[in-house]
Amino acid sequence: MLVSQGVDAALAGVLGLLIGSFLNVVIYRLPKMLEQQWAAECASLNGGEAPAAERFNLMVPHSRCQQCGHAIRWYENIPVLSYLVLRGKCSSCRTPISLRYPLVELVTAALFAWSVWHMPGQSGSLAWCGFAAALLALALIDWDTTLLPDDITLPLLWAGLLASIAGFTGVSLTNAVWGAVAGYTSLWAVYWLFKLTTGKEGMGYGDFKLFAAFGAWFGWQALVPIILMASVIGVIIGLALKFNSGLREGGYVPFGPFLAGAGFTAMLFGPDAILRVIGL
Incomplete structure (x- = not known):
């Protein structure tokens, strides 16, 4: 075996x-x-x-x-x-x-x-292979261009819902749907709160869609651990870039790669492990 x-x-x-x-x-x-x-x-x-x-x-x-x-x-x-x-x-x-x-x-x-x-089952394994490939491409495209293309984020979102229906993710369709809804609306609300408060845009719409995709793949319960891990990764990398004078003009760093890093962490170790890693 x-x-x-x-x-x-x-x-x-x-x-x-x-x-x-x-x-x-x-x-x-x-x-x-x-x-x-x-x-x-x-x-x-x-x-x-x-x-x-x-x-x-x-x-x-x-x-x-x-x-x-x-x-x-x-x-x-x-x-x-x-x-x-x-x-x-x-x-x-x-x-x-x-x-x-x-x-x-x-x-x-x-x-x-x-x-x-x-991952259990050949079809389930292939589904997660597709998830990993899409996430890796998104992370590097966003790092290079600050873009998270709909051509990848939206199929990733729908694939998460279909994978839930097929039983590949262990997440019920109800939790997957509400995960997608909560993932999108939560970052959408943060975006507008930040913009109304500061007059600046803190993230792009692609981040909303990627977080919605995570909700579809991992369920709404995983969203808090994932966003916390993304924030931790962002702080670590942001500080490293600042001390090495690697920040871009304006000090802007795309959030998508950090979300992707948290997504990979959830895939490899499970959302609950993220809470243990950051001490919660």
Whole structure:
């Protein structure tokens, strides 16, 4: 039994490497796709036409070196292995390749292997693999661009409700629905209270939707532990960035990555463990 489970986890890890490679594409391209879409919509509203642009989506054009334009061959795009063989540099111009690419692949592989090892049932494991992949992509997109795209947050929310119906999460549909409602409205209320008090926006609407998705996946009871853990992670990372002069202009740090960190904590250890970690 354990041998079979180990084989399944190993295969899931391999799948995770491949999905992680695709997530790198999503993290880089999806914000740019949204920017093109918004530019086209703005031009249409102004009665003009958007400037002609090269076809750009998750599939085309083929991946290239951002420095020299070298087309990345299939054997240069094997997860982790190609990075090691190339010693972390473009094969053409020798420009360093970000270490984040293989790290995303490895983290995704580890999350997939963990899901298959710990979560009951093949379908349930795949559901949690999807949750982990979506959450990782959201965290890094938000960190890079301060965006939490609806293209990911809303499917994640609906997937949580469907996973509840299928029995993959151990959360009743009633608790999942109320979790989604409470997750959205709670941060919505905080947003408006902060804005009316200070005149500033403390977070974006994507944070509401991501928190609603957590409510759907973990139930309304998990929302307080998750938001507390997100706040703790935010304080720790915020202080680290401040002392290392890593804060962006204006001192703004997106909240989505901290929410994602709390979501991963709830996935790996359970919401109750969060309360124990922070001493409550």
